Amino acid sequence: MSETNVNDELFTFQPADDTASEHIASPQYSYWRSVFRKFFSSKLAIFMLIVAGTIVVISIIQPMISGYSPMNTPNINNSSMKYIRPNSTYWFGTDDKGNSLFDAVWAGTRTSLFISVIATIITNVIGVVVGMWWGFSKKVDAVMIEVYNVLANIPVTLVCMILVYAIGPGTASLIFALCVTSWIGTAYFIRVQVMIIRDREYNLASRCLGTSTWKIIRNNILPYLISVIMTSISRDVPAFISYEVFLSYLGVGLSRETASLGQMIRDYSPYLTSTPYLFWIPVAVSAIISISLYIVGQTLADASDPRTHMV
Amino acid sequence: MRKYILTRILKSILSLFAVVSIIIVMIYTMIPRTKIFDNDAGIKKMKGDTRTIYVYRKYAELGYLEYLRKQDMCLEVFGDGEDYTACLVNESAQQHEAIDFYINKGYALETLKSGDPLVYHDYNWLELLGKFYGRLFRFDSKNAIQDEGNPDLERKYYWGKNPDNGTPAFMCSGCEYKYQLYFNGKFPFIHQHFLTFDFGESYPTSVGIPTTQVINEGQGAIKNSDQTFPTGLEQESALIQTSCKYKVTPDHLDEKKFDDHYADCLSAHESPSMVSTSYIMGIIALIISYGFGIPFGISMAQHKDKFRDKLGIAYINILVAVPSLAFIFFMRSIGTLLGMPDKFPQLGFDDIRSWIMPIVILALLNMPSLMMWLRRYMIDQVNADYVKFARAKGLSEKEIFRKHILRNAIIPIVNGIPSSIILCISGALITESAFAVPGMGKMLPNAISQMNNNMVLTLTMIFTALSIFAVLLGDLLMILVDPRISLTSKGGE
Numbered sequence: 001m002s003e004t005n006v007n008d009e010l011f012t013f014q015p016a017d018d019t020a021s022e023h024i025a026s027p028q029y030s031y032w033r034s035v036f037r038k039f040f041s042s043k044l045a046i047f048m049l050i051v052a053g054t055i056v057v058i059s060i061i062q063p064m065i066s067g068y069s070p071m072n073t074p075n076i077n078n079s080s081m082k083y084i085r086p087n088s089t090y091w092f093g094t095d096d097k098g099n100s101l102f103d104a105v106w107a108g109t110r111t112s113l114f115i116s117v118i119a120t121i122i123t124n125v126i127g128v129v130v131g132m133w134w135g136f137s138k139k140v141d142a143v144m145i146e147v148y149n150v151l152a153n154i155p156v157t158l159v160c161m162i163l164v165y166a167i168g169p170g171t172a173s174l175i176f177a178l179c180v181t182s183w184i185g186t187a188y189f190i191r192v193q194v195m196i197i198r199d200r201e202y203n204l205a206s207r208c209l210g211t212s213t214w215k216i217i218r219n220n221i222l223p224y225l226i227s228v229i230m231t232s233i234s235r236d237v238p239a240f241i242s243y244e245v246f247l248s249y250l251g252v253g254l255s256r257e258t259a260s261l262g263q264m265i266r267d268y269s270p271y272l273t274s275t276p277y278l279f280w281i282p283v284a285v286s287a288i289i290s291i292s293l294y295i296v297g298q299t300l301a302d303a304s305d306p307r308t309h310m311v
Numbered sequence: 312m313r314k315y316i317l318t319r320i321l322k323s324i325l326s327l328f329a330v331v332s333i334i335i336v337m338i339y340t341m342i343p344r345t346k347i348f349d350n351d352a353g354i355k356k357m358k359g360d361t362r363t364i365y366v367y368r369k370y371a372e373l374g375y376l377e378y379l380r381k382q383d384m385c386l387e388v389f390g391d392g393e394d395y396t397a398c399l400v401n402e403s404a405q406q407h408e409a410i411d412f413y414i415n416k417g418y419a420l421e422t423l424k425s426g427d428p429l430v431y432h433d434y435n436w437l438e439l440l441g442k443f444y445g446r447l448f449r450f451d452s453k454n455a456i457q458d459e460g461n462p463d464l465e466r467k468y469y470w471g472k473n474p475d476n477g478t479p480a481f482m483c484s485g486c487e488y489k490y491q492l493y494f495n496g497k498f499p500f501i502h503q504h505f506l507t508f509d510f511g512e513s514y515p516t517s518v519g520i521p522t523t524q525v526i527n528e529g530q531g532a533i534k535n536s537d538q539t540f541p542t543g544l545e546q547e548s549a550l551i552q553t554s555c556k557y558k559v560t561p562d563h564l565d566e567k568k569f570d571d572h573y574a575d576c577l578s579a580h581e582s583p584s585m586v587s588t589s590y591i592m593g594i595i596a597l598i599i600s601y602g603f604g605i606p607f608g609i610s611m612a613q614h615k616d617k618f619r620d621k622l623g624i625a626y627i628n629i630l631v632a633v634p635s636l637a638f639i640f641f642m643r644s645i646g647t648l649l650g651m652p653d654k655f656p657q658l659g660f661d662d663i664r665s666w667i668m669p670i671v672i673l674a675l676l677n678m679p680s681l682m683m684w685l686r687r688y689m690i691d692q693v694n695a696d697y698v699k700f701a702r703a704k705g706l707s708e709k710e711i712f713r714k715h716i717l718r719n720a721i722i723p724i725v726n727g728i729p730s731s732i733i734l735c736i737s738g739a740l741i742t743e744s745a746f747a748v749p750g751m752g753k754m755l756p757n758a759i760s761q762m763n764n765n766m767v768l769t770l771t772m773i774f775t776a777l778s779i780f781a782v783l784l785g786d787l788l789m790i791l792v793d794p795r796i797s798l799t800s801k802g803g804e
Contacts, residue, residue, distance in 0.1 A: 150326035157740055158755070158774055159330075162767065165759045166337040235631070242634035246741055249636055250756040265636060269745075272644065272653070283637045294632035 031223075031306065038303035045299035052292035055285075059109040068103035070259050075099065083275050092281050096271070101278065105285055107259035112286065115171060116240035119178040124233055126183040128225070131190025132217060135198060141191070148188055156181045160243065161252050169255040174247065178240055186232055193228045197221060227305035234297020238290035245286050261286045316787070323779045328444075330775050331768070335443055336436045338764055344375055347762045351515040360423045367431060373514060373764060374442050378431035379418075384409045401426045443768070449507045453485040456557045461572060474539060474552045489573035490553040502553070510772070511765040516757075522769040529580025530588075530749055531660065536579065540568035549578040582660040582749075589743070589750035592666065593735025596673035601731075604678040605724070608685030612720075613712055615690060623686070627679040635676060639745045642672045655748040669746045673739050677731070681724065688720035695719075722796075726789045730781035 039045060075081035075098025086093040092101035134144045163177035197203065198221070206216050247253030248262025256263075264282040271278045302308055347369070348354050357365055367378045379387070385398035388409040398405035410420060410428055418430040434442065453466045466485035473480040473493045481492035488504035495502065510522045517525045533549040540546065544567055558565065558575040565574035583591065611623040630638065646668035647653050658665045692698060693716065701711045743752035751770065758766035790796055 146322075149322065150329055158771060159334075161755065161759055162334050162337065162771065165767070166334075166341040168342075238632045238634075242636070245634045246636050250740075250744060251760050252756060262636070265640070269640070272640075279640070283640055287633045287637045290634055291629065291632040294628065298628075 029309075034306075034309040035300075035303045038308055039299055042299050045296060048292040048295040048299075051288065052296050055109065055289050055292070056113065059106050059113055062103070062106040063110050066100070066103040066107070068099070068107040068259060069257070070099075070104070070107075070263075071257055073097040073099060083278075085275075086277055093275075093277050095268070095278055101281060104259055104264060105261070105282055108261040108264055108282065109285055109289060111171065111254070111258055111260045112241050112244050112262075113289070115175055115178070115244050116237050119175050119182075119240045120233055120236040122175070122179045123182050123186055123236060124229060126179070127186025127232070128190050128229060130183070131187040132194055132221070134187055135191040135194025136213065136217070144187075144191075148184055151184050152188070157243075157246075161247065161250070164247065164252050169253060171254060171258060174244065174253050178243060182236070186236075189232060190225065190228070193225060194221060197224055223306075227301050230297065230301035230304050234294055234301055237297060238294045241286065241290050241293075319783055319786075323783055327772075327776050327779050331772050332440055334771050335439060335768060338767065339375065339434075339439050340436060342762070342764075344370065347373065347515065347764065350761045360425055360427075363421075363423055364429075367429065369514070370431075372512070374434070374439065374511070376431050376433045378429060379413065380429055381406070381427050384413060384428070384430060388412050401428070446509050446511070449487075449509050451483070451486045451488055451491065451504055451507065453483055455487045456485055458557070458559055458572075460559065464572070474541075480553070484571070487557055489555045489557075489571075493553050495553070510769040513763055513766050516761050516763055516766075522766045524577070525766070526585045526751060526754060526769070528577060529582055529584050531580050531582035534579045534581045541570045542568060544568055549580075550576040551579050552576060585749060585751050585754055588660075588748060589739075589752055590735055592670055592673065592743075592748065592750065593739070594732070595666075596670045596677065596739075597731050597735055599670065599674035600677035600681060601728075603674070604681035605685060605721075607678070608682040609689065609712065609717060611682065611686045612689035612693075612716075613708075620686075623682060627683050630676065630679040635741050636745070638676070639672055639742055642675070643668060643745065646671075653746075655746045669739075669742050669748055672742050676739075676742070681727075685720060685724055688723055689716050692716045692719050722789060722793045725792045726785040729784035729788055730778065733777050733781040733784070 075094075078098055081094055081098035082096060084090050084094040086101075090100050090102065092105055095101050095104060130144075134140050159181050160177045163180060164173055167173040167176065203216055203220055206220060244253060244260065245262035245265065248260045249266040251263075251266065253262060254260050261282045265279065265286070268275075268279040268282070348366070351369075354362065354365060364380075367376075370376050371378055381399060381401075385395050385406070389395045389398055389405065394405050397403050398409055400406065406428065410430065413430040414420060416432075418432045421429045421431065423429055453468060456464060458464060464485055468481065468483050468491070471480050471482040472478070473490070473495065476495060478494045480490050480494070482489055483491045486504070488507075490502075491505060492501070492503050494500060508523060512518070513520050513522045513525050535547045535549050538546060538548050538550070538552065540548075540552070546568070548568075550568075554577040555569075555573040556575040557572050559572070561569065561572055561574045568574070582588075607623060611620045614620050643653050651664050651668045652658050652662075655665050655669065689712075698711060698715060701715050706715075740752045740755065742748070743750045744756055747753065751773075754766070755770045755774075757763075758770060
C-alpha cells in the first residue's frame with residue numbers, strides 16, 4: 001500500500017467558466033440548421049437550386065414585362081419578322097407568327113410551373129391530411145382501402161384526359177383534373193408511413209402517458225414525415241409539369257389563349273428540320289426545369305431525414 | 312382462397328362499372344352537346360328544317376335524347392284511323408291533343424320552320440346509364456334473327472368446319488353470326504360470337520362503323536386470298552368467312568358465294584388492326600425492357616455505390632425527371648440521324664425501320680422503374696439473415712445473388728408482369744402520338760379531340776377493364792410464385 005501524497009498544493013482554484021460548460025454539454029442540435037448544412041454540402045444541389053431559382057424568377061418577372069399573349073400577333077403579316085434565328089436582339093429567335101420566342105417560352109414556363117406548383121400543393125395537403133387520418137383510424141382504413149382499390153386501378157392519364165375533355169380546357173380544369181386523380185396516391189403513401197410508425201414504442205409510451213392523439217400526430221409523427229412528404233413533393237412537381245406538357249401536346253389540356261410549353265412543343269414539332277430552335281428550346285426548358293426541381297427536391301428530402309444528420 | 316378470388320373479381324367488375332358510369336355521365340352531361348358537330352363536314356351544307364331534323368336524329372343516335380315527329384306522335388296517340396289523318400294537319404285540335412299528351416309526359420316542344428311540331432325528351436343520367444348498359448351486351452342465340460322476309464330460316468346449332476384452316480367450328484343458323492366458336496392462328500386463337508359488345512357507332516369519324524370494328528379491323532389495302540365458298544365457288548376474295556353476319560337482303564353476288572343469308576362479312580386487310588399494332592409494338596418493347604432491365608438492376612445491386620450503380624441511378628433520375636415527351640422527341644431526333652423515319656406512316660407497316668424507334672423508346676421508358684425496384688428489393692435482402700447464413704456456409708457471392716437474393720427480390724417484379732403484358736394492348740399514349748403510330752394509344756386523344764363520344768367510351772371501358780384485371784392477375788401470379796404470400800389473412804397484426 002503506497003503512501004498517497006495528496007495535499008492542497010497540487011490543486012489551483014479556477015473561476016467558474018460558463019462558456020466551457022457549453023462545450024462539455026452534448027453538442028447543440030438544431031433540426032433545420034442540420035437540414036441546411038446537409039443540403040448545402042451537395043455541390044450538385046446548390047447548382048440545381050441556382051438554376052431552378054433563376055428559371056422561377058425569370059418566369060415570374062419576364063412575362064410581366066413582355067405581357068405576352070399567344071392571341072396577340074402584331075407581326076403576323078410581316079414576313080421579315082418570322083423565323084429569325086436566335087441572335088442578340090431575339091435571344092431565342094422569333095416564331096411562325098413573328099413573336100419573340102423568348103417571351104413565349106417564359107410565359108409558357110410560368111403556366112407550367114403555376115399548374116404544377118398549385119396541383120402539388122393541393123394534392124399534398126389533401127393527401128397528407130387524409131393519409132394521416134387514414135393511417136390512424138382503423139374504421140377509416142376499412143372504408144378508404146376499398147375506395148383506393150377502386151380508384152387506384154384506373155389509368156390516371158386516361159381519367160385526367162376525360163376530365164379535362166368533360167369540364168372543358170383551361171388552367172383551372174387542368175389543375176382540378178390533376179388533383180382529382182392524384183390525391184389518393186399521396187394519401188395512400190402517407191397512410192403506409194403513418195402505419196409504420198403509429199405503433200412504435202415511443203408513440204405507445206406517449207399514449208400511455210395520456211398524450212392526446214392530436215399532440216402525438218403533431219409532435220411525434222409529423223416531424224418524422226417531413227422527409228417522406230418532401231420526397232412526395234419532389235416527385236410530384238416534375239410529374240405534373242410532364243403531365244401538363246403531355247396533355248397540352250395532345251390538345252386536351254389548355255385552351256389556345258394560354259401559352260404553354262406543351263402547346264409550343266406540339267405546334268413546333270413540324271418545324272423540327274426547318275427551324276429546329278423553335279422546337280428544341282421549349283423542350284430543353286421543360287427538361288431543365290424538371291431536372292433541377294427534381295434534384296433540389298430529392299436532396300432536400302434526403303437532408304430533411306434526421307437519420308442522415310449524424311456525421 | 313376461392314372465396315377471396317371471387318370477391319376480388321366481383322369488386323373488380325364493380326369498380327369497372329363505377330368508373331365507366333361516372334365517365335358516361337360526365338361525357339353526356341358536362342360537355343356541350345353541340346360540340347359533336349364541330350367535326351361533321353355534312354352538317355355545314357344543311358340549312359333550315361333539314362338541319363334541325365339531322366341534329367335531332369344524330370342526338371338520338373348518340374343517345375342524348377328521344378324525339379318524335381308529327382307522324383310518330385299521332386300514330387302513338389290515335390292509332391291508325393281518322394283521327395290520325397286529322398292529327399297530321401298542323402294546328403288541328405287532334406294535333407294539339409297529341410302535343411299536350413307528350414308535354415304532360417315531360418317532353419319539350421320545338422316547332423320547325425314548316426310549322427310541323429317535334430317533341431323531344433332529354434335522357435337523365437339514370438336513363439343514360441340504362442341505355443348504355445342495356446345496349447352494351449349482345450347475347451347471340453338461335454332465335455336472334457327475326458326476319459319477316461325469310462320465315463323458313465332454320466334454327467339450329469351444328470358443328471362445321473372453319474373454311475380457312477379446316478378446324479372444327481361451332482356454327483349456328485338463326486343467330487346473328489354464323490360462326491359461334493372457331494379457332495385460328497390469330498391471338499387469342501379461340502374466337503367466339505356468343506357475346507359481343509355494342510358500344511354504338513363511331514361519329515363523326517369513321518361514320519356508321521361500330522367502334523369495336525374500327526379498332527379491331529385491319530388497316531390499309533384489302534388482302535385477297537384463294538377461298539372456297541359454301542356454294543363451291545372458288546374465287547380470290549378478301550372476305551373473312553368466319554366473321555359473316557346475317558344479311559336481310561343478299562344481292563346476286565352474295566348468292567353466288569353463299570347458300571344462305573349469312574353474307575355480311577368483314578374484309579381482310581394488308582396491315583394489322585389498331586389493337587394488333589399496339590400489341591406487337593408493346594410486347595417486343597416489353598421483352599426488351601425485361602431482358603435488359605433485370606440484368607442491369609441485378610448488376611447495380613451487386614456493385615452498389617460503384618460506377619455502374621451511379622450510372623444506372625443517373626439514368627433512372629433523368630428519366631423520372633425529364634418530361635417523357637421531351638425524352639421521346641430527343642430519342643426520335645437521334646433516330647432520324649441514324650436514318651430512321653420520324654413518323655410511322657412514312658415507310659408504313661412493311662418496313663422494319665418504322666418499328667425500331669417506337670419500340671426502343673418504349674423499352675427505354677419501361678426500364679427505369681424495373682431497374683429501380685429490382686435494385687431496391689435486392690439491396691434490402693442483402694442484410695437478411697438467410698444471406699448471412701449462405702455467406703457463412705461459404706457460397707460464392709455470385710451464387711448468393713443468383714440463387715438466394717434474386718429469387719426473393721423477383722417476387723414483387725412478377726406481380727407487375729401481367730399488367731405490363733395486358734397493358735401493351737392499350738398502347739403507349741405518348742409514344743404512339745409522337746410517332747403517329749396507327750394504334751390504340753393514339754386513338755384516344757384523337758377520339759377526344761374529334762368529340763367521338765362512343766369511341767371515347769369504348770376505349771375507356773377497354774383500358775379500365777384491362778388495367779383492373781391485370782392487377783388482379785398480378786396478385787394471383789404472385790401467390791403462385793411465392794406460396795408464403797397469403798392474400799386472405801392479414802399479416803402482421
